[in-house]
Amino acid sequence: MNSESELDRWRSAWTSGARVEVPAPFDLSAAHRRQERRLRLHYFLNMVVAVALIVFAAFVLRGNPRAEVLVWAVVVWLTTLGSTGFYVWNWRALWRTAAKSVLEYADVCEKRCIATLRAVRFGYAFLALQFAIAAPWLTWDFARRQIPAARYVSCLVLLGTLTAAFIFWFRRSRQRAQLELTQIEEFRRGLSDDSENASGS
Amino acid sequence: MSQELERQYQSICNEYGGSLFRLASSYESVPDVREDLLQEIRLALWKALPAFRGECSLRTFVFRVAHNRGLTHVWRRRIQAQFSEDLPDFVEVGDPRPDPEASAIRNADHASLMKAIRRLPIAYRQVITMALEELPQSEIAAVLGISENNVAVRLNRGRKLLRQELGGR
Numbered sequence: 124m125n126s127e128s129e130l131d132r133w134r135s136a137w138t139s140g141a142r143v144e145v146p147a148p149f150d151l152s153a154a155h156r157r158q159e160r161r162l163r164l165h166y167f168l169n170m171v172v173a174v175a176l177i178v179f180a181a182f183v184l185r186g187n188p189r190a191e192v193l194v195w196a197v198v199v200w201l202t203t204l205g206s207t208g209f210y211v212w213n214w215r216a217l218w219r220t221a222a223k224s225v226l227e228y229a230d231v232c233e234k235r236c237i238a239t240l241r242a243v244r245f246g247y248a249f250l251a252l253q254f255a256i257a258a259p260w261l262t263w264d265f266a267r268r269q270i271p272a273a274r275y276v277s278c279l280v281l282l283g284t285l286t287a288a289f290i291f292w293f294r295r296s297r298q299r300a301q302l303e304l305t306q307i308e309e310f311r312r313g314l315s316d317d318s319e320n321a322s323g324s
Numbered sequence: 325m326s327q328e329l330e331r332q333y334q335s336i337c338n339e340y341g342g343s344l345f346r347l348a349s350s351y352e353s354v355p356d357v358r359e360d361l362l363q364e365i366r367l368a369l370w371k372a373l374p375a376f377r378g379e380c381s382l383r384t385f386v387f388r389v390a391h392n393r394g395l396t397h398v399w400r401r402r403i404q405a406q407f408s409e410d411l412p413d414f415v416e417v418g419d420p421r422p423d424p425e426a427s428a429i430r431n432a433d434h435a436s437l438m439k440a441i442r443r444l445p446i447a448y449r450q451v452i453t454m455a456l457e458e459l460p461q462s463e464i465a466a467v468l469g470i471s472e473n474n475v476a477v478r479l480n481r482g483r484k485l486l487r488q489e490l491g492g493r
Contacts, residue, residue: 129483129487130455130456130483133437133456133486134456134458135433136433136434136436136437137346137434137437137438137453137456137457138342138346138456139433139434151333151366151367151370152326152330152370154363154367155367155370155371158367222372222375222376222385222388222389223388223392223469224388224466224467224468224469225388225391225392225395225450225467225468225469226468226469226470227469228388228392228395229395232395232396232399298406299403302402302403302406303399303403306398306399306402307399310395310446310447313445313446313447313448314447314470314474
């Protein structure tokens with residue numbers, strides 16, 4: 124069969140199922156506003172939590188100016204500033220991508236996956252650090268009879284539960300990012316196979 | 325500004341509404357999920373439109389945005405399939421609702437072509453669907469960000485694969 128007539132036949136079949144629909148722009152505008160609000164709120168909440176932690180540590184230190192509390196406050200400030208700085212740096216300029224070419228878009232998607240994997244690694248390290256500081260600290264307080272046994276146990280249970288929840292979330296995020304990376308690589312491989320043939324032809 | 329944006333968006337919908345629906349259909353066969361994908365494409369267009377400065381044609385812009393959303397959709401569905409036992413393979417999920425016009429020959433042709441296109445690897449599917457939308461090779465290259473040579477090779481291979489999927493018809 125002639126290749127042009129074959130393509131024409133396919134085209135005719137392809138367009139026969141068309142359904143043209145014009146949605147009201149107002150709804151999209153509202154959906155866009157909602158989405159932007161959600162993103163800003165997420166960013167804003169991250170910042171609010173960071174500021175609240177810093178202020179809280181300062182407030183506690185002011186009410187109880189002992190060397191031990193100062194060490195605790197410094198740990199809170201450093202970890203909060205470190206994690207907030209990492210959050211801002213890790214996700215910089217990886218969002219406005221819609222109108223890029225498909226290949227460029229795949230590149231950005233890959234960078235987002237890599238950023239997710241980096242965030243997960245940072246999260247694990249951060250979690251280990253928090254655990255390494257909090258558990259001995261609590262135990263030390265308990266050994267010196269600064270806190271009662273019931274409070275010590277409940278704090279350890281809370282710490283363990285939070286750590287387990289974060290580990291579950293990190294594992295899932297990492298699996299998703301790795302799966303997406305595999306698909307992006309597969310997609311790219313499809314392109315490069317053809318590129319080789321194209322350059323060879 | 326907002327009115328101008330709405331006018332521009334409306335003209336995109338009028339001109340490319342059918343193309344967008346077919347493109348979404350090439351990525352997703354389940355009607356409800358396809359509707360969601362279409363909505364995502366429309367939203368992505370609405371969001372990207374203010375940044376459109378005419379560096380490429382409006383059609384290239386529309387197809388870029390739509391294919392990028394389609395790709396994300398396919399990747400997400402595959403990831404969902406990995407996490408959910410209910411969804412063993414998204415590509416094979418068929419339309420659960422009966423097609424009221426299935427008896428019409430044209431629709432049957434359309435349905436079997438669409439089914440065959442969905443079975444193609446994404447790299448070929450994108451080129452074939454754009455060729456069916458009568459985009460010239462230079463424009464397909466601009467949408468995908470690859471060379472025209474590469475488009476030609478993929479188009480040839482894609483046609484061969486599509487012919488096989490259609491049973492050599």
